[in-house]
Amino acid sequence: MRSPKDFFAPLAVGAPDPVREIPALPSRMIHFFDPSNEKMAAKVPDLAKKVDVLLGNLEDAVRADRKEAARNGLVSITKSTDFGATQLWTRINSLDSPWVLDDLITLVTEIGDKLDVIMVPKVEGAQDIHYVDRLLAQLEARAGLRRPLLVHAILETASGVANVEEIAGASPRMQGISLGPADLAASRRMKTTRVGGGHPGYLVRTDPVGDDLETGRTTYQQDLWHYTVARMVDACAMHGILPYYGPFGDIRDVVACEDQFRNAFLLGCVGTWTLHPVQIDIARKVFSPDPKDVAWARRVIAAMGDGTGAVMIDGKMQDDASVKQCRVVAELADALAARDPELAKAYDEATKEALA
Numbered sequence: 001m002r003s004p005k006d007f008f009a010p011l012a013v014g015a016p017d018p019v020r021e022i023p024a025l026p027s028r029m030i031h032f033f034d035p036s037n038e039k040m041a042a043k044v045p046d047l048a049k050k051v052d053v054l055l056g057n058l059e060d061a062v063r064a065d066r067k068e069a070a071r072n073g074l075v076s077i078t079k080s081t082d083f084g085a086t087q088l089w090t091r092i093n094s095l096d097s098p099w100v101l102d103d104l105i106t107l108v109t110e111i112g113d114k115l116d117v118i119m120v121p122k123v124e125g126a127q128d129i130h131y132v133d134r135l136l137a138q139l140e141a142r143a144g145l146r147r148p149l150l151v152h153a154i155l156e157t158a159s160g161v162a163n164v165e166e167i168a169g170a171s172p173r174m175q176g177i178s179l180g181p182a183d184l185a186a187s188r189r190m191k192t193t194r195v196g197g198g199h200p201g202y203l204v205r206t207d208p209v210g211d212d213l214e215t216g217r218t219t220y221q222q223d224l225w226h227y228t229v230a231r232m233v234d235a236c237a238m239h240g241i242l243p244y245y246g247p248f249g250d251i252r253d254v255v256a257c258e259d260q261f262r263n264a265f266l267l268g269c270v271g272t273w274t275l276h277p278v279q280i281d282i283a284r285k286v287f288s289p290d291p292k293d294v295a296w297a298r299r300v301i302a303a304m305g306d307g308t309g310a311v312m313i314d315g316k317m318q319d320d321a322s323v324k325q326c327r328v329v330a331e332l333a334d335a336l337a338a339r340d341p342e343l344a345k346a347y348d349e350a351t352k353e354a355l356a
């Protein structure tokens with residue numbers, strides 16, 4: 001562990017100074033594409049206008065014999081595309097793979113000035129982040145980069161979950177963490193073969209009436225990912241970084257996808273991965289606060305003056321703590337409205353109505 005005194009010192013001579021605060025940029029959807037897939041690559045310029053984050057994926061879902069094509073494809077797409085305000089991320093191959101060293105050397109050298117965040121899969125503990133941290137500093141120095149690259153960890157091993165707090169605080173580069181439910185399920189030896197989402201077998205049942213154990217007993221499906229997401233959210237909040245849900249693999253089931261995304265949003269996640277174009281609008285809808293909630297939050301903030309004391313609004317008590325909750329919603333709405341004029345209009349109209 002670095003001493004708190006040198007936590008913000010660059011890890012290589014000539015590397016840029018680490019950031020002191022992680023920017024809370026809109027990142028409702030991290031849209032995955034395979035840069036070696038020509039059809040997907042052709043859609044990148046249009047997708048850049050629709051999504052908050054575009055991620056060129058080099059790891060799982062890219063065939064082993066296409067790894068170099070994906071890496072080179074990402075370099076060439078990046079050089080020829082204007083991403084505007086949309087962030088560009090990449091997911092490198094895992095740290096024990098034969099590809100990761102060339103991924104980092106090539107990407108930082110060729111497109112380090114355009115990349116925002118590097119997603120690192122299968123992170124087991126702080127040692128993995130420390131390795132990437134030092135290597136990135138050396139590569140940034142050699143490439144003459146002025147802005148440090150940020151790092152995002154995927155929580156997809158049992159050790160990663162056990163060590164999530166130390167991972168979140170391992171480096172000033174840590175931007176956030178995502179849940180990786182498929183690898184995590186395998187690592188934990190869970191018995192689900194689904195990529196994220198619920199499972200009908202994971203349930204609780206109401207008590208029997210009398211001796212009849214069979215009839216009239218309602219079952220409620222539970223969320224397999226609740227514990228992990230909640231733990232990830234706490235670790236991220238504690239270290240001032242951002243938590244994300246990960247993949248929802250049943251592309252056809254847009255209804256359950258929306259539910260899973262909303263659970264994550266309500267628990268504190270700022271965004272999710274989108275694997276197919278059909279998931280983009282779902283993520284936008286879910287991870288943008290509802291105009292009615294924004295109007296309410298703004299109303300409470302306005303009524304609370306300096307934010308202390310207690311007032312009654314529509315029969316509900318508001319105090320110092322509830323105004324803080326409202327500020328979370330209102331500040332997120334302001335940040336999203338600055339990027340999305342349609343949303344800005346919806347928020348302002350709903351607020352006017354609520355204050356009338």
Ligand SMILES: CC(C)(COP(=O)(O)OP(=O)(O)OC[C@H]1O[C@@H](n2cnc3c(N)ncnc32)[C@H](O)[C@@H]1OP(=O)(O)O)[C@@H](O)C(=O)NCCC(=O)NCCSC(=O)C[C@H](O)C(=O)O
Nearest residue numbers: 032033039040043060061156180181182183247275276277
């Ligand atoms: C899931 C897919 C393989 C489905 O692809 P396809 O069968 O081609 O779907 P469609 O025919 O419905 O596609 C319609 C058109 O849309 C294009 N398309 C599809 N997906 C994308 C995309 N992500 N970005 C841009 N464009 C996309 C198709 O090319 C079609 O185009 P056209 O023919 O011109 O109309 C595919 O969606 C896919 O591969 N998605 C990404 C998968 C991925 O990235 N997986 C890795 C992340 S999940 C993971 O790694 C697990 C995690 O780590 C964990 O452990 O939990």
Ligand SMILES: [Mg+2]
Nearest residue numbers: 060156180183
């Ligand atoms: Mg994975």
